[in-house]
Amino acid sequence: MQGFDKEVDQFIKEHALLSKGRRILIACSGGVDSMVLLHYLGTNRKRFEIEVGAVHVDHMLRGQSSVEDGQLVRTWCERMSIPFYSGNVPVPDLLRKTGGNVQQICREGRYTFFEEVMGEDCYETLATAHHAEDQLETVLMQITKGVSPLGMPIKRNMKSGFLIRPFLSVDKAALYHYANEYEVPFREDPSNQADDYMRNRYRRYVMPRLVEENPAVVKGTVSLTQDLQEDESLLQQLAKEAVSSSIEFTKEGYPSMCVERFRHMPTALQRRAIPLLLNYLYNNEEHGIYYKADLIHQLLRHLHSNEGNVSIDLPNGYQFTRAYNRFTFAPKPEVQEKEVTLPRGEKVSWGRYAWFYWGEVGEVEEEVLLKAKEIAFFNLPETSLPLLIRHRQDGDRILLKGMTKAKRLSRLFIDEKVERSLRDQLPVVVTKQGEVCAVLNVRYGTYFTKQQTPESKYIFIAGSN
Numbered sequence: 275m276q277g278f279d280k281e282v283d284q285f286i287k288e289h290a291l292l293s294k295g296r297r298i299l300i301a302c303s304g305g306v307d308s309m310v311l312l313h314y315l316g317t318n319r320k321r322f323e324i325e326v327g328a329v330h331v332d333h334m335l336r337g338q339s340s341v342e343d344g345q346l347v348r349t350w351c352e353r354m355s356i357p358f359y360s361g362n363v364p365v366p367d368l369l370r371k372t373g374g375n376v377q378q379i380c381r382e383g384r385y386t387f388f389e390e391v392m393g394e395d396c397y398e399t400l401a402t403a404h405h406a407e408d409q410l411e412t413v414l415m416q417i418t419k420g421v422s423p424l425g426m427p428i429k430r431n432m433k434s435g436f437l438i439r440p441f442l443s444v445d446k447a448a449l450y451h452y453a454n455e456y457e458v459p460f461r462e463d464p465s466n467q468a469d470d471y472m473r474n475r476y477r478r479y480v481m482p483r484l485v486e487e488n489p490a491v492v493k494g495t496v497s498l499t500q501d502l503q504e505d506e507s508l509l510q511q512l513a514k515e516a517v518s519s520s521i522e523f524t525k526e527g528y529p530s531m532c533v534e535r536f537r538h539m540p541t542a543l544q545r546r547a548i549p550l551l552l553n554y555l556y557n558n559e560e561h562g563i564y565y566k567a568d569l570i571h572q573l574l575r576h577l578h579s580n581e582g583n584v585s586i587d588l589p590n591g592y593q594f595t596r597a598y599n600r601f602t603f604a605p606k607p608e609v610q611e612k613e614v615t616l617p618r619g620e621k622v623s624w625g626r627y628a629w630f631y632w633g634e635v636g637e638v639e640e641e642v643l644l645k646a647k648e649i650a651f652f653n654l655p656e657t658s659l660p661l662l663i664r665h666r667q668d669g670d671r672i673l674l675k676g677m678t679k680a681k682r683l684s685r686l687f688i689d690e691k692v693e694r695s696l697r698d699q700l701p702v703v704v705t706k707q708g709e710v711c712a713v714l715n716v717r718y719g720t721y722f723t724k725q726q727t728p729e730s731k732y733i734f735i736a737g738s739n
Contacts, residue, residue: 299397304343307403327357331384392434425499513546528604583694597693613664651730
């Protein structure tokens with residue numbers, strides 16, 4: 275088996291998978307792949323100057339057969355003086371309670387247990403026994419799902435350290451040959467022959483035809499994915515640099531960027547920049563958001579379109595908006611009350627402003643003035659009072675100073691370059707009869723003035739606490 279050892283050793287060295295003094299936890303199901311990995315790292319631990327342990331998870335799907343898988347791994351660990359850890363994931367119970375995908379529940383459950391063991395017993399690295407055929411199967415499934423065919427990473431981060439795949443360069447036949455040569459026991463999982471899972475269908479029906487067409491396809495895919503992963507790593511780094519040099523943030527801390535600067539990025543970087551920007555929204559959430567290709571392409575289309583402004587709802591209450599050569603990712607604005615009456619001389623809370631107030635000029639208290647964010651003066655007949663606050667409505671018009679005809683608010687927002695996402699959120703001040711007097715933070719109508727005049731009987735205040 276010198277050829278096997280040489281190939282695996284070279285792969286480990288080339289990708290720096292093992293370091294002296296590291297504690298390596300080996301995920302071992304009892305199948306030929308993981309049992310050979312257990313034997314290989316266990317017998318070579320002194321040469322690599324590492325410590326090893328083995329962890330087995332019973333998904334409780336095959337009754338006594340699953341129990342016997344764990345017993346085999348335990349016995350072999352005792353024989354090799356390797357620490358053994360075992361745990362259960364009650365997949366049938368979880369399916370009955372929550373439903374879901376069997377494979378996903380199995381994977382999440384066992385990796386949660388792996389992380390627990392690594393954290394409790396100070397293992398820096400988790401080693402899995404994925405091999406070259408696994409890589410080809412993964413690439414085929416990624417292509418089928420419309421995902422970039424990068425395959426599985428040789429090494430990736432985990433919460434408690436790293437995951438490594440030392441056998442990714444060797445094929446399944448080499449593992450069987452190794453097991454036979456060193457009399458390594460293993461168990462075959464009968465579910466691997468079932469057609470219920472996509473991976474099994476590829477393994478049983480597609481892979482043999484590919485190998486028949488080109489026997490080198492398995493090893494060739496390993497080399498191809500290594501090259502693609504290296505290319506992807508470079509493109510990701512370039513995308514991060516491009517985003518870092520162009521990104522700005524709103525006062526609330528959400529990412530924003532100039533559309534033209536984004537368009538000047540190479541297309542390959544644009545595709546990778548979108549997920550990087552979305553990470554500012556979702557990166558700290560317990561359940562990560564999967565950025566589907568169709569969402570990224572939809573956003574790219576709107577970023578290259580010159581047709582008006584646009585907003586797109588995103589998962590978990592967020593929104594993409596593009597308006598006037600700038601786009602932003604931020605939470606969707608909260609929907610406020612449709613209409614609120616403002617009694618004379620009282621502060622009333624509403625919307626992103628903390629409160630509103632109106633009353634006679636000489637009666638306003640100093641404390642109210644000190645907290646003012648926006649002040650205007652007006653004079654209206656008693657029949658038009660009290661004032662009300664609401665969102666805009668279809669057909670709303672405002673008469674501006676110097677104009678003989680009232681202007682539609684929809685036209686006003688365009689002229690004032692108000693982002694589409696804000697138009698339905700801005701406070702509109704109306705009279706008792708519904709006549710628009712002002713759109714706060716945009717324009718005042720003919721009845722309101724920013725400066726007090728001799729005719730100013732009333733004061734209007736938008737305040738903050």
